[in-house]
Amino acid sequence: MLYAFTLGMAPWTKESTRIHALAYLRGVGFHLGIFAGLLVLAAWPWWSSLSPGLRVPLAVVVGAGAVLGAAGSVMRVAEHRLRALSTIDDHVSIWLVTGFLVCTAVAVWQPQFAAAMFVSAGMMFAYIPLGKIRHCLYFFFARRSFGRFVGHRGVLPHGAALPARSTR
Amino acid sequence: MSEAVAAALRVLQQQLTQPLETALEVCARCGICADACHYYRAEPTVEHVPAYRGEQLRRVYRREHDLLSRILPGLTRARTLDEEGMTELAEMAFGTCTLCRRCTFNCPLGVDTPLIMRAIRAMATAAGTAPEILVMLADAAIEQGKDPEIYRDMFLENIKELESELRRMTGDPGARIPVEAAGARVLYVPLAGVHSILPPAVIFHAAGESWTLSLFQASNYGVFLGDVGRAKAIAKRIVDEAKRLGVQEIVLAECGHAYAVYRWEAPNWFGDDYHFRVRSIVEVMAEYIADGRLRLDPTANPEPITYHDSCNMARSGGLIDEPRAVLRAAALDVREMTPNREQAFCCGGGGGLVALPEHEEKRIRAGRPKAEQIRRTGAGMVVAACENCRLQIGDLNAHYGLGVEVSSLADLVVRAMRLPAAQPPAVADEMSRTPAPIVTEAELVSAS
Numbered sequence: 001m002l003y004a005f006t007l008g009m010a011p012w013t014k015e016s017t018r019i020h021a022l023a024y025l026r027g028v029g030f031h032l033g034i035f036a037g038l039l040v041l042a043a044w045p046w047w048s049s050l051s052p053g054l055r056v057p058l059a060v061v062v063g064a065g066a067v068l069g070a071a072g073s074v075m076r077v078a079e080h081r082l083r084a085l086s087t088i089d090d091h092v093s094i095w096l097v098t099g100f101l102v103c104t105a106v107a108v109w110q111p112q113f114a115a116a117m118f119v120s121a122g123m124m125f126a127y128i129p130l131g132k133i134r135h136c137l138y139f140f141f142a143r144r145s146f147g148r149f150v151g152h153r154g155v156l157p158h159g160a161a162l163p164a165r166s167t168r
Numbered sequence: 169m170s171e172a173v174a175a176a177l178r179v180l181q182q183q184l185t186q187p188l189e190t191a192l193e194v195c196a197r198c199g200i201c202a203d204a205c206h207y208y209r210a211e212p213t214v215e216h217v218p219a220y221r222g223e224q225l226r227r228v229y230r231r232e233h234d235l236l237s238r239i240l241p242g243l244t245r246a247r248t249l250d251e252e253g254m255t256e257l258a259e260m261a262f263g264t265c266t267l268c269r270r271c272t273f274n275c276p277l278g279v280d281t282p283l284i285m286r287a288i289r290a291m292a293t294a295a296g297t298a299p300e301i302l303v304m305l306a307d308a309a310i311e312q313g314k315d316p317e318i319y320r321d322m323f324l325e326n327i328k329e330l331e332s333e334l335r336r337m338t339g340d341p342g343a344r345i346p347v348e349a350a351g352a353r354v355l356y357v358p359l360a361g362v363h364s365i366l367p368p369a370v371i372f373h374a375a376g377e378s379w380t381l382s383l384f385q386a387s388n389y390g391v392f393l394g395d396v397g398r399a400k401a402i403a404k405r406i407v408d409e410a411k412r413l414g415v416q417e418i419v420l421a422e423c424g425h426a427y428a429v430y431r432w433e434a435p436n437w438f439g440d441d442y443h444f445r446v447r448s449i450v451e452v453m454a455e456y457i458a459d460g461r462l463r464l465d466p467t468a469n470p471e472p473i474t475y476h477d478s479c480n481m482a483r484s485g486g487l488i489d490e491p492r493a494v495l496r497a498a499a500l501d502v503r504e505m506t507p508n509r510e511q512a513f514c515c516g517g518g519g520g521l522v523a524l525p526e527h528e529e530k531r532i533r534a535g536r537p538k539a540e541q542i543r544r545t546g547a548g549m550v551v552a553a554c555e556n557c558r559l560q561i562g563d564l565n566a567h568y569g570l571g572v573e574v575s576s577l578a579d580l581v582v583r584a585m586r587l588p589a590a591q592p593p594a595v596a597d598e599m600s601r602t603p604a605p606i607v608t609e610a611e612l613v614s615a616s
Contacts, residue, residue: 004278009276014273014274014276015203015204015274015507015511016200016201016203016204016274016275016276017200017274017276019203020200020203023198023200024200024276027198027276079199080214081199081202081214081217082197082198082199084214084220085197085199085214085217085219085220085223086197087197087243087244087245088242088243088244089236089243089244090197092243130235130236131236131243131244132196132197134193135193135194135195135196135277138189138190138193138194139194139277141186141187141190141194142190142191142194142277142278142279142280143277143278145187145190145278145280146272146278146280150273150510152432153432153484153485153486154486155482155483155484155485155486155488155510156510158509
């Protein structure tokens with residue numbers, strides 16, 4: 001299971017991420033931006049006391065995440081295969097998260113915009129149980145299931161010994 | 169709502185455990201899974217993107233279970249299931265997905281799309297839209313388990329004939345193919361046909377194994393239907409037989425789905441009743457070779473050979489190193505396809521597709537990536553440890569003009585044993601292609 005949450009997610013272990021490196025990196029950047037944004041949100045009461053050495057990189061990651069989020073929505077419109085796969089919910093979800101990242105990046109730059117950050121965060125959190133954003137919760141169950149499957153059956157990681165007896 | 173649709177929705181509700189709910193909820197629809205699918209590689213259309221396939225059931229699931237989708241179905245493309253929709257779902261799940269799991273392994277989130285396809289298959293079976301032949305084969309196997317007396321005598325008579333062939337091949341007049349022998353250590357469960365009995369019999373004889381042949385066959389069509397009830401009833405025949413004979417171990421013929429079922433799924437169905445070890449003949453051969461109980465001469469197989477990883481055995485079964493150990497001992501020139509092991513491409517014959525003539529054309533088209541892989545190795549022989557894979561690769565061989573011989577591992581091992589009285593390879597090959605004298609489920613169906 002540890003493998004499923006660590007090396008099993010590394011791009012070099014998957015043919016798909018090697019083929020679609022750009023899309024994969026965009027996704028990684030977007031999600032790093034989200035984690036950084038949530039960190040800023042959580043640290044806001046102490047924000048002014050944080051050292052600029054920490055604040056500036058966080059702001060950069062959040063801002064880059066916003067750009068990559070917007071790029072994701074554009075890709076969903078521009079690429080025919082993604083267009084066919086996408087629903088309105090996908091676009092609403094991406095823009096809610098991207099909006100939060102934009103507001104957070106601006107608030108980091110100009111703290112008087114903190115209210116916009118809180119409002120956008122509220123909207124994003126409110127949408128989690130309703131729409132596609134809730135995949136962030138199911139992610140952990142999916143990786144756990146994958147890890148249990150490949151680990152128990154001795155498929156991955158390579159060289160893992162199969163259980164000697166066939167038991168549950 | 170029609171009764172068929174209601175039945176399908178009831179099955180969906182029953183199947184909606186945490187893993188299926190997760191598979192339905194977690195997909196981000198990034199489409200990165202597309203190239204993982206052999207159908208998409210062969211024909212890059214959106215219908216062949218695994219996420220798109222999964223989406224077809226998600227739309228129904230959302231309509232039934234998602235608050236936002238009930239209020240605003242257009243927001244998530246939620247769809248009310250009707251009979252036409254059920255037929256489309258069945259066509260997709262049985263005709264354009266072999267449940268190979270390559271998409272799951274290549275998904276950044278690990279979305280289990282095959283689990284979704286299995287749920288659709290189960291729904292289609294309940295709704296009466298599953299392929300009839302799979303239902304017939306599954307039901308025939310269940311009937312066979314209820315009353316094996318119907319064919320026991322014919323089976324024993326056929327085995328007697330095989331026994332004389334075994335004696336001739338091994339040069340041992342005492343060589344036997346024991347059937348239903350109580351107290352044997354191993355219960356060997358074959359497939360339909362001589363080719364899955366005679367080579368293992370030669371191998372067991374050479375290794376001095378205490379074994380007995382099962383009356384039943386390893387194949388389980390209930391699994392292809394996604395119908396756990398039928399799958400369990402079919403498996404129960406073998407479980408009961410193993411218990412009755414008091415064996416310590418069940419050894420399965422070279423069959424991918426049987427391995428996944430009996431090794432990994434059946435223990436969950438039978439609980440403490442399932443107390444024996446289950447292995448594939450592939451693992452047993454690897455053990456015999458490692459222990460020195462089987463001496464092989466790899467020069468008997470000098471031609472370039474490549475190995476096809478059955479999805480059920482490798483990706484879903486973890487049986488990856490053992491067949492390679494057997495190959496290294498039995499052949500001189502073994503060449504890997506790229507990609508291989510848990511990243512190997514499905515041949516296109518999995519999920520019961522080789523048994524469905526209505527999907528033959530699609531199956532052959534979807535096998536193109538595998539055909540290209542085989543061709544690139546320059547091998548003259550493809551070895552596969554799964555009957556359905558061998559049938560499909562045989563069809564690919566004919567269709568794409570690969571010019572290869574298709575063999576099981578056991579056949580290769582028997583050749584490498586250089587038996588003093590064995591048939592010359594050409595005759596042995598002919599023998600392995602001879603229609604099986606063993607009665608099959610299909611024959612039982614037609615007889616009834």
